[in-house]
Amino acid sequence: MSDASGTSLSPTARQLWARARGLLLAAVILAVAGVIIAALRSGNEYGLLDPRSTADHGSKATAQLLRERGVDTKIVTTAAGARKAAGPGTTLLVSDPDALSRSQKADLRGALERGGRTVLIAPGPAPTKTLVRGVRAAAPATTQPTPPDCGFPTAERAGDAELGGVRYAVSNDQADACYLHQGLPSLLRIPDEPTEKGDRPGPGGDTVLLGSPAPLYNQRLDRHGNASLMIQLLGSRPHLVWYLPSSADASAPKGGERSFLDLLPEGWTWATVQLSIAAVLAALWRMRRLGPLVPEQLPVAVRASETTEGRARLYRRANARDRAADALRSATRARLASLAGVSAAEADSPQTLVPALARSAESGTHPRPHTGADAGPAPGTRPDPGGSANLHSLLFGPAPATDAELIQLADELDHLERRLTDGASFTRRPTDKERTQ
Secondary structure, three states, X not given: OOOHHHOOOOOOHHHHHHHHHHHXXXXXXXXXXXXXXXXXXXXXXXXXXXXXXXXXXXXHHHHHHHHHOOXXXXXXXXXXXXXXXXXXXXEEEEOOHHHOOHHHHHHHHHHHOOOOEEEEEOOOHXXXXXXXXXXXXXXEEEEEEEOOXXXXXXXXXXXXXXXXXXXXXEOOOOOEEEEEEOOEEEEEEEEOOOOOOOOOOOOOOEEEEEOOOHHHOOOOOOOOOHHHHHHHHHOOXXXXXXXXXXXXXXXXXXXXXXOHHHHOOOOHHHHHHHHHHHHHHHHHHHHOOOOOOOOOOOOOOOOHHHHHHHHHHHHHHOOOHHHHHHHHHHHHHHHHHHHXXXXXHHOOOHHHHHHHXXXXXXXXXXXXXXXXXXXXXXXXXXXXXXXXXXXXXXXXXXXXXXXXXXXXXXXXXXXXXXXXXXXXXXXXXXXHHHHHO
16 A cells, blocks of 8 residues: 555556557567568669669569660769769769759750760759750650650650650740650750850760650560660760769758758648648537536446446545545535534535534433443443534544545544434534524
């Protein structure tokens, strides 16, 4: 048993463990499953659109076809390396333009001016606006087999290809817009602009925007005209520079330069705002339906003794002896106050209730055990509760420290109520209202 201060409802360590062990077990299972899956998928598969990867979304098959046709493939992981390797005889492929930082885009703009071909894979609005003039990225479309519908010889020879994804709007009349989805192309070829002297910076330099990376995947390369389209786009020059943006790049965004919101795709911000507004409106709509409580009859009759026993068990489980004692005393005070002529509002006032009960007790005759003139109460008998000190201790005293003291308090309150409500030994005082009538 704990003392009176130990009536807190805080859970014990054993209770916390019983509640949390299920969640901890689920977390351990998820962690082990993640490690197993990562181990099974590890190896030489590398990453997405990696020319060394044999996974479904790798591009080793494309690199192998290009190698068989004499195209040398060089992998770079920095923007500076891509700019240095680019030239009139090279094709520069950027696998993830959306992952580029501002400084990386600046280095890449220098590579676009070297006179070769640059292929951007599914660039979003930000890299498209920065790297390509006069082009705007539109909402993506479903990737599916699509006819070329343009005069670009490479697309005409390839025929239908699995394209879609990001679509592009262009204001350049010299651009080749192919594989249209809802009127906008998912493959866009833009010739390099002439220099101030009127000459192009290189032989046939251009920039190609590919709305979807699907034709480059190992699992899709053999479908429709995907292989033909990729071989022609990436094999038009003897050298291919495959740029895979890496966090190891010195010009890559460091911690603090890009926040979590910067990593979210376009549209998520507006979607979050719309969902927040909808949640607020739903809360306001539901709040209007709240009103005063409506009493309802219970479907079954519950005996008062069951309710009392249930509350007592809750008090015992929580070691709430203070609350139990207060409930016992409050009920006793309310019953005795009505008999002693004290109003219900003053039933909890010791200055009013205790003197009234003491006077009522003195006016009646209370049988006492006869053990002699000055022998005091007999063993096993309760003391006479008629004194003010005893009444104050019983009705307004401190909380019991143990369960035994709580049981003794309940017995003494019951004895007090029986003694003071005995018709033969208690004289009821009229209330103030009764005196005025």
